[in-house]
Amino acid sequence: MSAAALFTRTHGVELETVDQIVHNLRTPDGRQRLSMRDDENIYVEHESLLTRGQSEGTIRPTDLRVMALGYQGMIDSMICYLQAHPNVDPLRHAAQLADLFLAGAAATKCDAFPSAEAVQRDEEVEYGAGHKELP
Numbered sequence: 001m002s003a004a005a006l007f008t009r010t011h012g013v014e015l016e017t018v019d020q021i022v023h024n025l026r027t028p029d030g031r032q033r034l035s036m037r038d039d040e041n042i043y044v045e046h047e048s049l050l051t052r053g054q055s056e057g058t059i060r061p062t063d064l065r066v067m068a069l070g071y072q073g074m075i076d077s078m079i080c081y082l083q084a085h086p087n088v089d090p091l092r093h094a095a096q097l098a099d100l101f102l103a104g105a106a107a108t109k110c111d112a113f114p115s116a117e118a119v120q121r122d123e124e125v126e127y128g129a130g131h132k133e134l135p
Contacts, residue, residue: 005090008082043068060107
């Protein structure tokens, strides 16, 4: 995460250029050419690392796709935020985000928040089994 944060300071112009290309690249019929579907290999790599952490007992049992998406979302948001706020210390920001992610991913349970399984059970009781949308 620190490398991505520092990249905003060392390659800001290049990041902005790539961002413009990605968001403006279109198919012949005008649709955006690149989307989240094109990031599948990134999510698979994150899932692989998280799987290893689960097998070592350092990452809690959970849906690894959800965790991989959350991790990548943190990185993407951090990059956008740091580009928009050049006075923010990128290493401090990255360290705090990494700590936040690792605290949530750690195998040790935090008693302050219910587990995903407990939330799912509560939703099934309140909204009916198989309900996936919030009211």
